Amino acid sequence: MPRARSLHPDRLAAAALAVIDRDGLPGLTMRAVATELGMSTMALYRYVADRAELELLVTDWCLRDLDTSPPGDPHWTDQIKTLALRVRDQVGPHPQAIPLLIANRQRSRILLRWSESVVTVLAAAGFTGANRVIALRGLVGYLNGALLQGQLGALAGPGTEVIAAQSDFPMMAETARAARAVSADREFAGGLDIVLRGLSRSGPGGAGPAPS
Amino acid sequence: MPRARSLHPDRLAAAALAVIDRDGLPGLTMRAVATELGMSTMALYRYVADRAELELLVTDWCLRDLDTSPPGDPHWTDQIKTLALRVRDQVGPHPQAIPLLIANRQRSRILLRWSESVVTVLAAAGFTGANRVIALRGLVGYLNGALLQGQLGALAGPGTEVIAAQSDFPMMAETARAARAVSADREFAGGLDIVLRGLSRSGPGGAGPAPS
DNA sequence: CTCGTAGGCGTACGTCGTACGCTTAAGCGT
DNA sequence: ACGCTTAAGCGTACGACGTACGCCTACGAG
Numbered sequence: 001m002p003r004a005r006s007l008h009p010d011r012l013a014a015a016a017l018a019v020i021d022r023d024g025l026p027g028l029t030m031r032a033v034a035t036e037l038g039m040s041t042m043a044l045y046r047y048v049a050d051r052a053e054l055e056l057l058v059t060d061w062c063l064r065d066l067d068t069s070p071p072g073d074p075h076w077t078d079q080i081k082t083l084a085l086r087v088r089d090q091v092g093p094h095p096q097a098i099p100l101l102i103a104n105r106q107r108s109r110i111l112l113r114w115s116e117s118v119v120t121v122l123a124a125a126g127f128t129g130a131n132r133v134i135a136l137r138g139l140v141g142y143l144n145g146a147l148l149q150g151q152l153g154a155l156a157g158p159g160t161e162v163i164a165a166q167s168d169f170p171m172m173a174e175t176a177r178a179a180r181a182v183s184a185d186r187e188f189a190g191g192l193d194i195v196l197r198g199l200s201r202s203g204p205g206g207a208g209p210a211p212s
Numbered sequence: 213m214p215r216a217r218s219l220h221p222d223r224l225a226a227a228a229l230a231v232i233d234r235d236g237l238p239g240l241t242m243r244a245v246a247t248e249l250g251m252s253t254m255a256l257y258r259y260v261a262d263r264a265e266l267e268l269l270v271t272d273w274c275l276r277d278l279d280t281s282p283p284g285d286p287h288w289t290d291q292i293k294t295l296a297l298r299v300r301d302q303v304g305p306h307p308q309a310i311p312l313l314i315a316n317r318q319r320s321r322i323l324l325r326w327s328e329s330v331v332t333v334l335a336a337a338g339f340t341g342a343n344r345v346i347a348l349r350g351l352v353g354y355l356n357g358a359l360l361q362g363q364l365g366a367l368a369g370p371g372t373e374v375i376a377a378q379s380d381f382p383m384m385a386e387t388a389r390a391a392r393a394v395s396a397d398r399e400f401a402g403g404l405d406i407v408l409r410g411l412s413r414s415g416p417g418g419a420g421p422a423p424s
Numbered sequence: 425c426t427c428g429t430a431g432g433c434g435t436a437c438g439t440c441g442t443a444c445g446c447t448t449a450a451g452c453g454t
Numbered sequence: 455a456c457g458c459t460t461a462a463g464c465g466t467a468c469g470a471c472g473t474a475c476g477c478c479t480a481c482g483a484g
Binding site for chain 4: 002003004029030041042045050051
């Protein structure tokens, strides 16, 4: 065997994530990562086939500490809540990477494990068949949307401020002003509660979860 | 006055959207749009300052027929549902453009008008202050996430099929197989119902909507 | 010590957005 | 009718991007 690899893939992922945190997603280029590592650009290609693979590495690296074990909360809605908050906790420090994570969510082993835990909770709560599909997708849909929204167009962001100053849309302006008093945490938790309340009562056309 | 403009901005937006529909978002380049219009690349810059402005044009063009007037449904949850479905109807034919629309949602006049209608419905239903903020953001968060999910990683897409074949994640695999029987329309409507059910009952800590 | 293998890198190509400056067509005042 | 002014339209070029290709070289097995 010749010459050992001088780099662990984790170091590569960490460097890429550092670039993202510092310069944003558009700043993530092969050249920037190489510079971050003190290597030449083409040396990276000994570790990844292409940019897409590097992005997948970043995704898994971001979520490396995500706890996917079944939560111990007594009520199933709290279990789901715990699982969702765990994701947010991991993702929180790296808001600029969120679009990457969403794009790679179906390819990340860790996220698949996390999803397995979520479905397991849903199944135990009584969701079956199409009902379970819709519950899972609705939940993940909200989660993706909320995480994206927290990064792009945050409550305290410039977009909201512009809206608050508009006179063409009085209700939106008033709501945008009220938004200043709502923290990102409260927004996320509040939205999650809405979804969970909706989940905890069966719809008119479907077999809902078991009554608690 | 010299020489009239030979192009209406709408034609520019329509051409760009046609490129997206045909070649996907990565296919949207200034050169491709220019070719679509039979002009030179630089001629486009007589109409837009840069690529970002072209993208905003596409956003508004996509939603040009969005009906933002107050829906006539008797119950406020149905009014919200109608508003949400209207967006989906407009966006449906152009799934590849969805990430663009989401990125520009705070800059699009039409979407602001739409949001104004949503907030008006929420206000009439009794949502005030921070509660209204959370309701709006939760709703929009779900909507964004669901639309994105319908484009990237659709229920019938390859990602879901791969998961269905996995033996490491039995619950996910079973759910993915059940997903084959759920249409995109049903998924969207089902998720929306979940959110609306959650909205229609006040949380423990907040002043909810008026009882119906 | 030698040699095969794979790590690391330099160069180069095609693509992108777009800055800059030229040519040219069209409406106006005369 | 005719030029003049002004902006439409375009050609060229630059820097940054992802990455194909081929070279040099450090290392561990024999």
